[in-house]
Amino acid sequence: MKCEDCQKVIEEYFDGELDEQASIEVRAHLMNCEECARQLEALGDEQNVYALYVRNVDVSPALWTGVVQRIHEDGSGPKSSLMMRWRRQLVALFGTPRLSPALTFALLILSVGATAGLMKYINSRQAQTQTTAQKQPESPAPVAPSKVNDQPVENTGEKEREAVENGDEQLAMLDDKSEERLPPVLKTADRFESRRALESTTRYPYEQTPEQLVREAEQKYRAAITMLARDAKRRRTLLEPDVRERFEQTLAAVDRTISETRRAARQQPDDPVAVQYMLAAYAKKVEVLREMATYRAEDRDIQ
Amino acid sequence: MMKRLAIEGAGLGAYAGTLGMNGSEELIARARLGEDEAFQSIFDRYSRPILSFIYDMTGKRDVAEELAQETFVRAYKGLGSLHDAEKLSTWLFGIARNCALEHLRTRRRDAHKVEMDDPLVLNLSDSEPLPEGELLNKEFNEVIKRALDALDEDKRTVFTLKVFHQRSYEEIADITGFSIPKLKTDLHRARREMRRRIRPYLGNSYEV
Numbered sequence: 001m002k003c004e005d006c007q008k009v010i011e012e013y014f015d016g017e018l019d020e021q022a023s024i025e026v027r028a029h030l031m032n033c034e035e036c037a038r039q040l041e042a043l044g045d046e047q048n049v050y051a052l053y054v055r056n057v058d059v060s061p062a063l064w065t066g067v068v069q070r071i072h073e074d075g076s077g078p079k080s081s082l083m084m085r086w087r088r089q090l091v092a093l094f095g096t097p098r099l100s101p102a103l104t105f106a107l108l109i110l111s112v113g114a115t116a117g118l119m120k121y122i123n124s125r126q127a128q129t130q131t132t133a134q135k136q137p138e139s140p141a142p143v144a145p146s147k148v149n150d151q152p153v154e155n156t157g158e159k160e161r162e163a164v165e166n167g168d169e170q171l172a173m174l175d176d177k178s179e180e181r182l183p184p185v186l187k188t189a190d191r192f193e194s195r196r197a198l199e200s201t202t203r204y205p206y207e208q209t210p211e212q213l214v215r216e217a218e219q220k221y222r223a224a225i226t227m228l229a230r231d232a233k234r235r236r237t238l239l240e241p242d243v244r245e246r247f248e249q250t251l252a253a254v255d256r257t258i259s260e261t262r263r264a265a266r267q268q269p270d271d272p273v274a275v276q277y278m279l280a281a282y283a284k285k286v287e288v289l290r291e292m293a294t295y296r297a298e299d300r301d302i303q
Numbered sequence: 304m305m306k307r308l309a310i311e312g313a314g315l316g317a318y319a320g321t322l323g324m325n326g327s328e329e330l331i332a333r334a335r336l337g338e339d340e341a342f343q344s345i346f347d348r349y350s351r352p353i354l355s356f357i358y359d360m361t362g363k364r365d366v367a368e369e370l371a372q373e374t375f376v377r378a379y380k381g382l383g384s385l386h387d388a389e390k391l392s393t394w395l396f397g398i399a400r401n402c403a404l405e406h407l408r409t410r411r412r413d414a415h416k417v418e419m420d421d422p423l424v425l426n427l428s429d430s431e432p433l434p435e436g437e438l439l440n441k442e443f444n445e446v447i448k449r450a451l452d453a454l455d456e457d458k459r460t461v462f463t464l465k466v467f468h469q470r471s472y473e474e475i476a477d478i479t480g481f482s483i484p485k486l487k488t489d490l491h492r493a494r495r496e497m498r499r500r501i502r503p504y505l506g507n508s509y510e511v
Contacts, residue, residue: 011491015465017472042505046494049504050466053447054440057358057367059350067346067375068339074376242480249386 001029006036014043214265214275221282228286231293239295247292254288257281328388335382342382346375349392352468353399359463360403361410362452370402377402393477396470400460400478407456443504450500454493461486462493 006029012018013026030037236244261278268274333341353374358367377398385394451459460479464470470478475486498505 011494012487015472046498046505047466049501050447052443053467054444055355055358056444057354057364059354059371060368063350063354063368063372064343064346066372067379070372070376071379074380240480246384250384253386 001025003029003033003036006030006033007039010036010039011043014040211269214269214278217279218282221279221286224286225282225289228289228293232289235293235295239292243295247288247295250288251285251292254281254285258285326388327391331382331385331388331391334379342379345378345391349395350375353395356396356463356468357399357403359451359467360400360456360459361406362448366406370399370406373402374399390477393470393474396464396468396474396478404456446501446504450497453500454496457481457485458489458493458496461489462497465490466494 006026009018009022009026013023018026030040232247236247239247258278258281261274261281265271265274265278327345330341330344334345350371354367354371357370357374358364361367361370374395378395381398385391451463454462457479461475461481464475464478465472472483472486475481476483479486481489
């Protein structure tokens, strides 16, 4: 090794960042080169000088007090403790974690109700977009949506259901090919179908079994997730790589939770807490996708 | 009872289940469940290096304290997005860096305001004589501080993380999002600039 080669990497060597082979070569060179050895020694002296630097700061008790105060003022905890908070609230509300079948209905209706609100919001937003989009093309002749949609709706819906069943929702939603599987006309059909299901659920909840209600609540969440995933996918390319990675890691974790809670809910379909965990996991995914779809650079630390 | 535990395990499996239960992993899992004591332990462990790092970045004590507080508030809210317990430290430093950069950008916009309220600066301009050793220490600290202030933000970040906080290149890349070649270049140049500015304290062993 020559001096100029050694000097190029001597800081990395000093920092312990060189690989084994390069380190051996540098060490061998330093044994025979006084000049390079002096440079290495100087780097060590320099580090010792920096170690004497004393900052005019210290952690005061007020710092922690301030953190606690701000957390409590904001009234928000770690986002992932959502399920635990729900459970605590439920237990506090009803006095026992073992809930009655009647309460199961009530909980499910609450879930479906919340979903309904979300769906209405999303549908109205997308309907506006759809209306605007439909006004633009002039030449193509209008075609009845039901005729156009019949085949793609069935195929795509089936594939999406399979992806969800496999606990692979995020990949299914965000995969580049998924957009191809979801032609624009499908959105309309999806919405009509969702609205019909929604209306029937919200009008006559007591005519259905708990299992049916759970399935429908799941379907609503999945439909919401599908729509939001499209928005999130469009935003995805605009996100900074590290932010995108964080979102995707979060989504992957949420998908794992969905998968696990679904399994638990399937094994104990009569247990409202298990069901509530599962629905909370879906809600979490909706929340993350919404954050992703509306993400702004100023939020980057909170994500 | 077992059934209940199984459900709870399923509900939290994506987090606690994959983390194991020791050290930072346990603290994070407990903090996520809303245990203030666990988050306080994280604070106790990392508040000093985080505060020092922000002080190195901003050069002002009151600002450093405020931004350290902001860092931990953001960390608390964002714990759910941390999936690798081993990266807790780099994650916190990343948040701290962002807080510091946001402040510096704001300060640049208010650049016309001359800030002379740093106690260290005030003490230095005080006419009261100080013992020789204390004066030397204060001078030395001030020289380092000013040398750091003179670095651009990228170089200051990389230099501080490497020299004062002994972070590996990979960790610095995680914290900053810089590529390894960029941070190596920044670190090399930062060392050279700092060397030039603190030369009187380096003796004769180094050619600047």
